[in-house]
Amino acid sequence: MILRFLTAGGDYQYMATRAVPVFNADGTFRQWIGTCNDITKRLRAEEALVQNQLQLQVVADTVPTVIAQLGTDLRIKFVNTGKEYFADEIGILGINQIPQQTMSAGTVGYLISGIKVAKEVAVGDTI
Numbered sequence: 001m002i003l004r005f006l007t008a009g010g011d012y013q014y015m016a017t018r019a020v021p022v023f024n025a026d027g028t029f030r031q032w033i034g035t036c037n038d039i040t041k042r043l044r045a046e047e048a049l050v051q052n053q054l055q056l057q058v059v060a061d062t063v064p065t066v067i068a069q070l071g072t073d074l075r076i077k078f079v080n081t082g083k084e085y086f087a088d089e090i091g092i093l094g095i096n097q098i099p100q101q102t103m104s105a106g107t108v109g110y111l112i113s114g115i116k117v118a119k120e121v122a123v124g125d126t127i
Contacts, residue, residue: 002039014040076113087111 019034
């Protein structure tokens with residue numbers, strides 16, 4: 001059970017409680033044993049995370065370009081559309097394409113993938 005307490009300073013604190021009954025050998029009730037943990041920081045952190053995710057989604061929905069992330073498994077997730085693809089190859093883009101196993105932030109590179117819907121991606125988009 002989660003309990004909310006109003007402190008003397010006017011703030012709310014949240015406590016998670018749990019209790020179990022203890023019985024005597026003959027089955028009669030003896031006592032309750034329980035715990036009470038302050039979960040205020042956890043709940044506030046979860047609330048902040050939800051707010052940050054909502055703000056990021058607003059940016060993703062309104063930015064005029066495609067936002068994507070490339071995972072270590074070469075999975076590409078386009079944040080704007082929620083679509084996911086796998087890259088067949090990634091690499092550094094120069095005069096020639098130089099295939100790489102990994103890429104770091106700020107590298108100008110390329111990816112080869114079987115993306116079928118052209119409007120989900122545009123040449124020059126940032127990943």
